[in-house]
Amino acid sequence: MSLRSEILDQPQVLSRLLSTHRERVLGVARAISRRDFEFAFLAARGTSDNAGLYAKYLWGIRNALPVALAAPSMFSVYQSPPRLQRALVVAISQSGQSPDIIAVVQEGRRQGAVTLAVTNDSGSPLALSAEFVIDTDTGTEKSVAATKTYTAQLTAIALLSAGMEDRAERLEELQRLPELVGEALRLDNQIESVVARYRDMKQCVVLGRGFNYATAHEWSLKLKELSYVAAAPYSAADFRHGPLAILEKGFPVLAVVPDGAVLADMFDMLQGVSASFGADLTVISNVKELLQVATTPLRIASDTPEWLSPIVAIVPAQLFCYHLALAKGIDVEHPRGLQKVTRTW
Amino acid sequence: MSLRSEILDQPQVLSRLLSTHRERVLGVARAISRRDFEFAFLAARGTSDNAGLYAKYLWGIRNALPVALAAPSMFSVYQSPPRLQRALVVAISQSGQSPDIIAVVQEGRRQGAVTLAVTNDSGSPLALSAEFVIDTDTGTEKSVAATKTYTAQLTAIALLSAGMEDRAERLEELQRLPELVGEALRLDNQIESVVARYRDMKQCVVLGRGFNYATAHEWSLKLKELSYVAAAPYSAADFRHGPLAILEKGFPVLAVVPDGAVLADMFDMLQGVSASFGADLTVISNVKELLQVATTPLRIASDTPEWLSPIVAIVPAQLFCYHLALAKGIDVEHPRGLQKVTRTW
Numbered sequence: 218m219s220l221r222s223e224i225l226d227q228p229q230v231l232s233r234l235l236s237t238h239r240e241r242v243l244g245v246a247r248a249i250s251r252r253d254f255e256f257a258f259l260a261a262r263g264t265s266d267n268a269g270l271y272a273k274y275l276w277g278i279r280n281a282l283p284v285a286l287a288a289p290s291m292f293s294v295y296q297s298p299p300r301l302q303r304a305l306v307v308a309i310s311q312s313g314q315s316p317d318i319i320a321v322v323q324e325g326r327r328q329g330a331v332t333l334a335v336t337n338d339s340g341s342p343l344a345l346s347a348e349f350v351i352d353t354d355t356g357t358e359k360s361v362a363a364t365k366t367y368t369a370q371l372t373a374i375a376l377l378s379a380g381m382e383d384r385a386e387r388l389e390e391l392q393r394l395p396e397l398v399g400e401a402l403r404l405d406n407q408i409e410s411v412v413a414r415y416r417d418m419k420q421c422v423v424l425g426r427g428f429n430y431a432t433a434h435e436w437s438l439k440l441k442e443l444s445y446v447a448a449a450p451y452s453a454a455d456f457r458h459g460p461l462a463i464l465e466k467g468f469p470v471l472a473v474v475p476d477g478a479v480l481a482d483m484f485d486m487l488q489g490v491s492a493s494f495g496a497d498l499t500v501i502s503n504v505k506e507l508l509q510v511a512t513t514p515l516r517i518a519s520d521t522p523e524w525l526s527p528i529v530a531i532v533p534a535q536l537f538c539y540h541l542a543l544a545k546g547i548d549v550e551h552p553r554g555l556q557k558v559t560r561t562w
Numbered sequence: 563m564s565l566r567s568e569i570l571d572q573p574q575v576l577s578r579l580l581s582t583h584r585e586r587v588l589g590v591a592r593a594i595s596r597r598d599f600e601f602a603f604l605a606a607r608g609t610s611d612n613a614g615l616y617a618k619y620l621w622g623i624r625n626a627l628p629v630a631l632a633a634p635s636m637f638s639v640y641q642s643p644p645r646l647q648r649a650l651v652v653a654i655s656q657s658g659q660s661p662d663i664i665a666v667v668q669e670g671r672r673q674g675a676v677t678l679a680v681t682n683d684s685g686s687p688l689a690l691s692a693e694f695v696i697d698t699d700t701g702t703e704k705s706v707a708a709t710k711t712y713t714a715q716l717t718a719i720a721l722l723s724a725g726m727e728d729r730a731e732r733l734e735e736l737q738r739l740p741e742l743v744g745e746a747l748r749l750d751n752q753i754e755s756v757v758a759r760y761r762d763m764k765q766c767v768v769l770g771r772g773f774n775y776a777t778a779h780e781w782s783l784k785l786k787e788l789s790y791v792a793a794a795p796y797s798a799a800d801f802r803h804g805p806l807a808i809l810e811k812g813f814p815v816l817a818v819v820p821d822g823a824v825l826a827d828m829f830d831m832l833q834g835v836s837a838s839f840g841a842d843l844t845v846i847s848n849v850k851e852l853l854q855v856a857t858t859p860l861r862i863a864s865d866t867p868e869w870l871s872p873i874v875a876i877v878p879a880q881l882f883c884y885h886l887a888l889a890k891g892i893d894v895e896h897p898r899g900l901q902k903v904t905r906t907w
């Protein structure tokens with residue numbers, strides 16, 4: 218399968234996760250809910266780490282669960298792991314192969330923590346290390362740049378949240394995901410036709426906040442991996458605390474701002490960077506007023522629930538990076554310097 | 563006081579913290595140690611957030627304390643705070659004024675958590691909200707770009723760690739900080755003479771790992787604030803998982819690699835990016851072999867203890883950004899778009 222077909226396959230992948238695997242994931246959520254822990258301790262790298270950012274916000278806001286993102290080097294390089302007896306230790310890894318991520322789960326288990334692996338390979342060393350396993354079951358992801366495994370990881374995280382919250386309404390909203398993602402894929406032609414103006418972009422910032430802080434990070438990572446743009450992700454609040462200084466006329470600002478709690482703050486920020494600094498805005502949103510201030514507006518479905526918007530909003534971002542890479546003559550199946558399975562210590 | 567005098571003042575600032583305030587900080591450490599919590603929940607923005615990264619590694623590795631970095635928007639924008647009954651809630655803020663950071667401490671207190679504020683204004687709303695307060699007492703920091711308050715925050719974090727660990731050896735190492743920082747300041751002339759070659763740098767990556775992941779972030783932030791360079795910080799491990807693709811011949815790679823546990827991995831990475839990609843290396847280190855592979859080697863004291871190296875290694879980075887800004891004709895006292903006190907929600 219090519220990168221393009223993996224991007225286009227996402228409605229089917231999510232549909233399978235929300236049918237075949239739904240009850241198993243909800244079963245894991247129920248089993249975990251009965252256990253005793255005070256916080257989640259989450260280990261991941263690269264794209265999976267961006268999925269972890271989504272878990273940090275979603276589980277924090279919807280499940281009142283504080284999430285600490287692990288520094289795997291504490292376990293591997295420093296060999297001084299923290300106390301995890303009262304933790305839910307979660308590892309997210311497409312391949313389930315990276316030694317530093319496996320080390321976190323093994324240590325959690327040794328200390329008696331509840332451990333959970335979210336992986337695309339249920340036979341991987343990571344899956345074998347954890348007490349609970351969620352198989353994202355996307356089929357093999359061949360492309361170096363992860364796309365369908367990312368949206369599948371996010372969907373698994375959302376299912377777990379809904380299962381822990383145990384509200385029927387949430388599960389109903391989840392079932393709409395394949396349709397919403399399918400609608401986002403219809404931006405393909407529009408995106409193909411607009412990327413030419415970004416061909417010479419060397420750098421940019423990507424803004425998102427709350428649930429979509431993860432989307433800003435993942436869009437940024439894909440820009441680097443596929444189209445060699447030095448993209449830097451920020452929350453709108455962090456951006457005001459310093460990095461704002463790099464803006465100048467025409468500086469590319471990409472933003473992900475679906476309707477929801479962070480809209481007012483993000484709108485204010487984006488109007489400011491456009492009016493005061495003359496920044497060039499590319500916006501993924503479902504809010505008309507916001508799309509109107511953008512040079513390149515990318516519209517997602519107006520009825521996308523905010524908590525699920527990261528799973529929808531990343532799709533135009535993936536297409537954007539894919540078409541930009543093609544426009545720049547980059548071989549998207551072989552981005553320089555990268556391998557599919559990265560083993561880090 | 564100017565930015566330059568604030569940078570040069572750091573040995574005196576740290577000396578005061580390690581004499582006048584030492585017993586008070588150790589008293590806070592002892593009082594906290596007697597309390598009951600499972601993890602730290604740390605809220606900060608901008609430079610203070612980078613100090614938080616140091617706490618995450620140091621308290622994790624030396625005090626076995628898992629540290630979750632707060633997403634303040636959960637408290638302010640989403641108004642859905644997580645459970646904090648079993649947390650040590652820590653807020654770090656120079657001004658003690660930002661509403662979203664204050665909200666985290668107030669919520670922690672409401673839930674019955676242990677709360678601690680590290681601030682430069684002991685009369686600030688933040689200080690008044692917390693049960694325990696550490697005053698970094700650097701004197702007024704006038705410059706928009708934080709320098710002496712950053713090293714003071716790190717020193718307070720290190721003192722707290724030593725106090726919780728209660729080992730005399732650690733306290734003795736801490737007393738050497740003013741001298742080590744003073745020695746780093748002697749790089750001033752060398753740095754002034756090398757920055758000309760970076761005048762046209764638009765972007766770069768800054769690598770650090772473990773304790774100095776914080777230094778990579780803070781160097782990167784200062785580059786953006788003061789010299790308008792789009793700098794992106796990475797741990798060596800995360801860099802391998804994707805962003806590596808942006809490297810090309812002559813791409814500027816800045817790295818902070820003092821002797822210690824992460825040396826082998828970082829050395830391997832830097833030799834690779836230099837040999838395979840032809841990246842241009844600027845290295846802050848005390849390891850001869852590593853300084854030799856750098857185009858611009860910046861040497862800190864050979865006997866700098868690894869756990870304290872972030873407090874020493876940031877000093878040449880500050881000087882680098884200061885001189886680079888001057889070389890580019892930037893008014894370092896008034897970087898565009900920034901204010902000293904940033905209020906975010």
